[in-house]
Amino acid sequence: MGLFDEFVGGKPPSEDELRPRQPSSTIAAPSGSGPGLFQEFVGGAPSAPAPLAPSGRPVASGQPFGELRAPDPPSWTEWLKQKGQDALIGLGAEPYKARKLSEGLVGVAGITPMGSVLSAADLTYDLPRGNLGHAAFDALGAVPGVTAARRLVQGMPMRSLATVPTSDELKTAAKTGYDAVRNAPVTYAPEAMDDVANIVRTNLTRSGLNPEKAPSTFATLDRASAPRNIPPGARAVVTPDDFDTLRQTLRSGVPQTQDSLAGGLAIEHLDRYLASPPAGRVIQGAPADLDALRQNLAQARGDYHIKKLSDAVEGRLDKAEVSAQAAHSGLNIDNTTRQWLKGLITTKAGERSIAAATDAEKQAIRNTIAGDLVTNQLRRWGNRLGGGGGIGQGGIYAGGHALGQAGAHAMGLDPITAFSVGVGTGTATVGAGQAMRSAANARTTARAADIGEMMRMRSPEYRARVAAENARGGPSIDPMAMSRDAIAYALTPQVANAGKDWLDNQLVPYANR
Numbered sequence: 001m002g003l004f005d006e007f008v009g010g011k012p013p014s015e016d017e018l019r020p021r022q023p024s025s026t027i028a029a030p031s032g033s034g035p036g037l038f039q040e041f042v043g044g045a046p047s048a049p050a051p052l053a054p055s056g057r058p059v060a061s062g063q064p065f066g067e068l069r070a071p072d073p074p075s076w077t078e079w080l081k082q083k084g085q086d087a088l089i090g091l092g093a094e095p096y097k098a099r100k101l102s103e104g105l106v107g108v109a110g111i112t113p114m115g116s117v118l119s120a121a122d123l124t125y126d127l128p129r130g131n132l133g134h135a136a137f138d139a140l141g142a143v144p145g146v147t148a149a150r151r152l153v154q155g156m157p158m159r160s161l162a163t164v165p166t167s168d169e170l171k172t173a174a175k176t177g178y179d180a181v182r183n184a185p186v187t188y189a190p191e192a193m194d195d196v197a198n199i200v201r202t203n204l205t206r207s208g209l210n211p212e213k214a215p216s217t218f219a220t221l222d223r224a225s226a227p228r229n230i231p232p233g234a235r236a237v238v239t240p241d242d243f244d245t246l247r248q249t250l251r252s253g254v255p256q257t258q259d260s261l262a263g264g265l266a267i268e269h270l271d272r273y274l275a276s277p278p279a280g281r282v283i284q285g286a287p288a289d290l291d292a293l294r295q296n297l298a299q300a301r302g303d304y305h306i307k308k309l310s311d312a313v314e315g316r317l318d319k320a321e322v323s324a325q326a327a328h329s330g331l332n333i334d335n336t337t338r339q340w341l342k343g344l345i346t347t348k349a350g351e352r353s354i355a356a357a358t359d360a361e362k363q364a365i366r367n368t369i370a371g372d373l374v375t376n377q378l379r380r381w382g383n384r385l386g387g388g389g390g391i392g393q394g395g396i397y398a399g400g401h402a403l404g405q406a407g408a409h410a411m412g413l414d415p416i417t418a419f420s421v422g423v424g425t426g427t428a429t430v431g432a433g434q435a436m437r438s439a440a441n442a443r444t445t446a447r448a449a450d451i452g453e454m455m456r457m458r459s460p461e462y463r464a465r466v467a468a469e470n471a472r473g474g475p476s477i478d479p480m481a482m483s484r485d486a487i488a489y490a491l492t493p494q495v496a497n498a499g500k501d502w503l504d505n506q507l508v509p510y511a512n513r
Contacts, residue, residue, distance in 0.1 A: 076121035081106050115493030116145025133503045141496030144488040151485070159478035162465035164453050167314065170307035173461040177300025181240050181274075184293040186285030188238040188277060195281070196246070196273050197225035200266040207265060214262035220249050221266070237283065240293065243274050261352075271297060299460040305356060306459040310452040312353040313365070316340040317448050334379055334437070334444040338369045341448060345369070361455055368447045375447075378440040385433025393430055400429030 074082060084102030089095055110118065119141025126134040165173065200221055204214065211218040224246050247270055250263040275294045282290065320337040344350035344365055354362065371379070386396030404425025408418035456462060469475070 075125045077106065077118050080118070110493045110497070111490040113145060113148050113489050115489065116142050116148065119493050119496055120145055133507070134500050137496040137499040137503070140499070141493040144485070144492050147485060147488065157478040157481040158475040159480075160466050160469060160475045162462065162469045164456050165459060165461045165465070167307050167310055167452075167456070170303045170310070170456065170459055170461055173459075174300045174304035174307065177296045177303065178244060180296040181293055181300060182244045184240050184285070184296070185289050186240060186293055187283055189281045189283050190236040190238060192238045192273070192277065192281050193242065193246075194225045195278070196243070196270055197221045199273065200269045203269055204262050204265060209258060209262045209265075213258040216259040217250060217262035217266055220246070220263075240274065243270060246270060271301060299464075302460040306456055309354060309356050310455045312344065312350075313341070313448065313455070314452045316344065317445065317452075321445075334375075334441045337444050337448055338371070341365055341369050357455065358458075361451060364447075364451045364454060368444065368451065371444065375440050375443045378436045378443070382433050382435075382437030382440055385436065386430045387433030387435070387437030393433070396433065397426040397430045399426075401426030 073079070081099070081102045084105055085095070085098045088098035088101055093101065106118075109115065119138045123135055123138035123142060126132075126138055201218070204210070204217070209217075247267050250266045250270070252263075275290075275297050285293075317337060317340070320340040321333055323336050323340075344354050345362075354365070357365075384396075386393035401422040403422075405418045405422030407425075408421035409415075413421065
């Protein structure tokens, strides 16, 4: 009897039972006993594991592990970052800090024209490899470099920094010129005034004007040619001051009348005689004095006429602003300005007031009346969204309020919150309409003001300012062009890099970046 039989019972194992057995992948169920004893709990023996690729990832059945190949070289931007990192590590920097510092240095270079150079280099890398998304952003980043190359060949745009004179400045310049003419050391023979009166009468008659149509002008000419009382011992001469007095009298005719038209024509003949008198009519004054008189007269006449021409346009702008403020609190100044400018083209009085305008200036007036695409769209949508004020604005607000409140209610918001959303929606709708209308007003008035400035750039005063600037060194580089180039150099490559990052995050698997 065994030592522990009383505890375990039975007989000891046989030698056959103690012999080691070979392991098996499956456990056979006892014959005649059906499924294995514990199969209902463990589900049988585990299946063999799937084979693994060299990278450690499972490979589908029947698929090859792939092939080992050399990695693609980095892009030029990445190569530059790596070289910068290597250089910093060589100087003793830690690898992580060296990488960050190198990326920062390349980023700083990207806000200079070097950014466009890197984008162009990356384009040669990405395009042959079929990275079309990256190539498109590379091309965008290289655009400022094309501009820089053109600037290098053609030079920077130049712009005269001489200021354009205002209407008041032209008036002052014209007065200064006429004062110089009036005080010129030149005198004319007594017959000069009779010559002028007879020449003017003849030309006015040829133009269809007579004493009945322009009585004030003809009466002024009669007084000018009448015998004058000369003090005893004084010499009967005509001075430039006498001609200037006659000029001022002729100019005082009622505007937009036949007398005003006749007076303007009379002044033209008077100034022509003053600058180029017939032989023998100048009895005192050197040729240089007469040349100076001609120059001062031309300057004064030019500045005065350009001032009147500019005022013909800008005066309409002032009237348009007053009309708009009176009728629509200024919200309709776009339409009012166009209507007032229209009178310069469609009425005889308007056509006469801009008769001295160039074809380009008249076309600028027509373009302002018609408006460009952006201005017209802002005007149209501003009106549709209630930007014009009046009853329509109330209706637009009510509609926006109703839509906003209905949408908030559909989203399950409580009535008070839904009402508040409706108030905000209605206010935002009308606010957007007013903003669009204001933008259209600003664009129209700015273009109209540009017409007056364009006209004043033809004045002798502006030409004198440009000449003075040229004497100091000539035109300067256009600051606006420099600013645009600087912004393009700084932002475009950065936008391209941000676009590539977005493209990678959205479409490119991490393993392929």
